[in-house]
Structure formats: structure tokens, C-alpha cells
Amino acid sequence: MxxxxxxxxxxxxxxxxxxxxxxxxxxxxxxxxxxxxxxxxxxxxxxxxxxxxxxxxxxxxxLNDAHMHLLPLGVSMNEINLRPEEGVRSIDEVLRRVATVAKTKKPGEWVLGRGYDHNELAEGRHPTADELDQVAPDNPVYIKRTCGHVGVVNSQAMRKAGIGHNTPSPDGGLIERRDNKLTGLLAESAMRLIVEAMPKPSHAELTTAIEQAGHYMLSQGFTSVMDASVGMLAGMAEIDAYEEMARTNRLPVRTWVCIYGNADGIGDAAHAAGYRFGREVGLLRYGAMKVFGDGSAGGLTAAMSQPYRVGDPDNRGIFIYSDKDMHGYLAHYHRLGYQLAIHAIGDAAIEQVLSGIEQADSAEHPVLGRRHRIEHCGFLTDSQLARMAAAGIDPVPQPVFIYEFGDLYVHNLGQERADASYPMRKWFDAGVHPAASSDAPVCATDPFKNLFTMVTRQTKRHTVIGAAERLTMEEAVHAYTAIGAYTQFAEDRMGRLVxxxxxxxxxxxxxxxxxxxxxxxxxxxxxxxxxxxxxxxxxxxxxxxxxx
The missing domain is CATH 2.30.40.10 (Urease, subunit C, domain 1)
Known part of the structure; x- marks a missing residue:
């Protein structure tokens, strides 16, 4: 027996x-x-x-976090924690924490922080370069808003990145000026100027970050994740770190690799080196290619068909690429055999991505069956959903965005548009596969906040956002387990206890x-x-x- x-x-x-x-x-x-x-x-x-x-x-x-950033999460664990729930509720507190760390650094060493939310600060605004200069005059400082699509730097950091008064905003990005003066705020592709100027993490730092973040995920019940932009911080060195972890059985969690394939990414280099869909080493599997379409609704940079209700009355967000360039990337990586995992939050960005995937469809390279994904997919129309279902394109949302940012959505977009965001019930009913995730370190990885929001549609202030989109707890767990496995071509091996x-x-x-x-x-x-x-x-x- x-x-x-x-x-x-x-x-x-x-x-x-x-x-x-x-x-x-x-x-x-x-x-x-x-x-x-x-x-x-x-x-x-x-x-x-x-x-x-x-x-x-x-x-x-x-549990399966179907869209998070495992390696960056590990890196962020060694940066200044500026999240609101950690007590950062004012610019003074942001500056106090930056000053404390700056005092431990040598002149010229970088001071990094992440997680502040200007909407949660008493002043209701971002810190400025001048303020950061006052508390860290001898160090370049770079702090990122919780969404990761907006950040603030000081004068030293701008000098390191070659950003001056006459530096134009790059395509798909913003270098903010007020009264013809640099404020230090950067958005979207402009942030890459800072990333490229910073020293790259060492191999040991990369492997330690993967290990630290992986064990943290295990402590919350996660056994599988997707790292959604491998190569964004340190290029091919991130692949090398993951490969070593997998070969030596030190990778803590099952990891679905999504390669960073933007214009400044490693997509073609990774493909040429053999890191292609279907490669598997220990707990490591490769399959997806990432391209960014827009920004975040909280940061007012998600590309929308209608303007935001606050700030510039003409602001409809930011497209990272033109239609021509985006469609070219989608067709290219589709033909190379990768699953597409494209960041698009606003309905205008979703339209750009969806039309590009549809155009990439061909008899030789059919879209149906490829399980292409629109990451986040926050504010889509009913007609876009129908087209996604017909093409087998799945959304990979973060219901926890409602928990952490839902009140801000109401402020930025109005109640009606906020109610329609991240429509889990509508996705279930349409037969697509919405895989729940956190986008950590954008949001906390705490799965119980995510489950709570899927069942209640309540924010952390218990505001109800789109009650019609509620799931049962069984459906919510299904979205966090079996559906995640499906989006990673792993439904035959994990996601259910059978x-x-x-x-x-x-x-x-x-x-x-x-x-x-x-x-x-x-x-x-x-x-x-x-x-x-x-x-x-x-x-x-x-x-x-x-x-x-």
C-alpha cells in the first residue's frame, strides 16, 4: 500500500x-x-x-502573486521606508528620515527611499529638490512615490544624471518645472535618467535581494510569484543572479520571469542568450516580456481617454510610446514567442496595447492561445473587455490598489470612474482570467488586505468602490491561486490541491x-x-x- x-x-x-x-x-x-x-x-x-x-x-x-517585483522588493528592504502605514504622514517626516540616513553616508553616496504618497502627506504635495538639498546637501537623493512612476531627486542627483535647466522632458516622461525652475519631480521615462546614473547593485546584492524577498513571500503564504520586470535595475546581471539562485537551489519561491523589454531593456539580449519562453531551471521559469504603456492613476500619469478631475484640466496622462513604437514592440516580441505582459492602466493605454496585439495576430503567429496579458488593466471599457475575451488576453490586476488608492481614485477621477476600476466580477463573468497580485513594492504584499478588498471592495478607509464587483472569498482565493497558475502556463502543476x-x-x-x-x-x-x-x-x- x-x-x-x-x-x-x-x-x-x-x-x-x-x-x-x-x-x-x-x-x-x-x-x-x-x-x-x-x-x-x-x-x-x-x-x-x-x-x-x-x-x-x-x-x-x-498563494501566487501573479505580478510583483521580487528582486526590487528585496532591494527596497534596504532603502528608506516612506510608506504611510510606517508613520510617514508629512514632508517633515520624509525629510527627517532622509536626513537620518544621509548622516550615515559618505559624501557622494546615494540616499534612496521608496513608498511616500503625497496624497497622504499633511501638505498634500511632493517634497522638492530644495527641501532634499537642505537635509542631504552632500549626497544624491532619490525617493520614489509608492506607485514607482513618479519620484523626487535633489540637486546632486540631477547633476549626476546630467539634468539641467535646459534638459527637455524625454518622450514618455516629465521633468517638472515651476516658474522656470526644476522642482526635482520626475515621472515615467524621465526617471530612467536617474537609474542610469546610479551605481548598479553587485551580484551579491542582487542574489541577497532575491533570497530576502523570497523568504518574506513564503512567510505570507506565497509559493509562486512573477517578477514583472527582470532587468530593469541592473540589466542582464539580474538574469545572472536568478540563474545562480535557481542552479544552487537557493531560490525560495517558484518564479515566473517577465523580462524588461522597453527601449532601454534587455529583451533582445535575453532572447539572443537563450532566455526564452519555456526555459526552466529549478524553481525558475521564463515566459513573459514586459513593455510599459503608461503610468499610474494615483500619480496622474495613467493614459486616459478623459481628463483627470484635478491638476491640469487637459491632463489625460502619459503614453510611454507612440502607437507606432508600441505596436512594433508588441509584434516583435509576439513573433519571438514570448507571452506579452504589457503595463496599461488607463483606458487609452489599454486601447493602444489591445489594438497592437490584435494587429500582431497572424496565421503564422496567432494570438489566441498565447495568453497575452495586460498588466493592471485598471480602467477599461466594456468593448475592450469583449475584445480581450475574444482574443484570450487576460488582465492581471491588483485589487489591493482599491484598498490603498481607492479614495485617491475618487478624488482624481470621480466616483463613477473609480467604481468601474479593476472590475473583478465583470472579468469573472466574461470568462477571462483575472490573476490577483500586489505589484509589490508598489503595494504591501499582505494577501489578506487583497482578499478583503476583493470580497468587500472597501478601501483602507472603508469607502466602498464599485460594490457590484465583489467576489466571494472562494472566488478571491481562486484568483490568487489557480488563476495565477493559469496565466503562467502552470495550471497543470499548481494552483489547486488535487x-x-x-x-x-x-x-x-x-x-x-x-x-x-x-x-x-x-x-x-x-x-x-x-x-x-x-x-x-x-x-x-x-x-x-x-x-x-
């Missing part, structure tokens, strides 16, 4: 949206052996079987399917994470390893 390596007992196990719940689960050789009643699974126990006592808790398939699939499992502190939604938002945690049947995270240190 086959004996299980491990069994999960004494709780509820969510196997998948179609499969529902079972009482117990058996694991063998890294995969699910059987799922069923306690009696059925107990019959598979042997002398060497490890028992995981759920003690009334719930287990779900390992026989033959990988035993990637998260054991949660609360039964999120039965608990009040407020408990899910505030109190739920991951207690235990299994990757391929092996315990890789144990929050309580109480894992029952002994067979009984």
Missing part, C-alpha cells in the same frame, strides 16, 4: 473553486497524493508519515471563509507554508513533525 510522506488533518482544506473543501490531505513525493475525508486519508498513514495538525485552521493552495499537483500549501491562522471580513483584514496571518510538501515557513514554531 502507498504510504503518504505527510498528511494534513483536523481542519478544513480548500482544494479549489470547483473542488471545494475536504477534511484531510495526503502528500507524497512533493505532490498531492489524495484529498478526502479523515478516514480516507488516515488509511494512507504509515510509520514514517509526518502529521500536520491543522487544529481547526484552514489550509489553501499556496492529486498530481504540487503540494504547495498555506495554513492560515483564521478560517477566512467563515471569519468576519474585518478579521481577515486585520488579524489573519499565515502560520505554515509548504513548498513541494516541505515546510519552508513556520510562524509559531509548533509544527507537529512526529508521526502519530
Amino acid at each position: 502507498i504510504q503518504a510522506d505527510a498528511v494534513l488533518l483536523n481542519g478544513r482544506i480548500f482544494c479549489g473553486l470547483a473542488e471545494g473543501f475536504v477534511e484531510a490531505l495526503a502528500v507524497k513525493d512533493g505532490t498531492v497524493l489524495a484529498a478526502g475525508s479523515t478516514e480516507e486519508i488516515s488509511s494512507l498513514r504509515g510509520a514514517g508519515t509526518r502529521v500536520i495538525d491543522l487544529a481547526g485552521r484552514v489550509a489553501i493552495p499556496g 492529486p498530481g499537483q504540487l503540494a504547495d500549501i498555506a495554513v492560515l491562522s483564521h478560517d477566512i471563509f467563515a471569519s468576519p471580513v474585518e478579521t481577515v483584514e486585520m488579524d489573519a496571518r499565515c502560520d505554515l507554508t509548504l513548498l513541494g510538501g516541505e515546510v519552508v515557513y513556520d510562524r509559531l514554531g509548533q509544527f507537529a513533525a512526529a508521526a502519530q
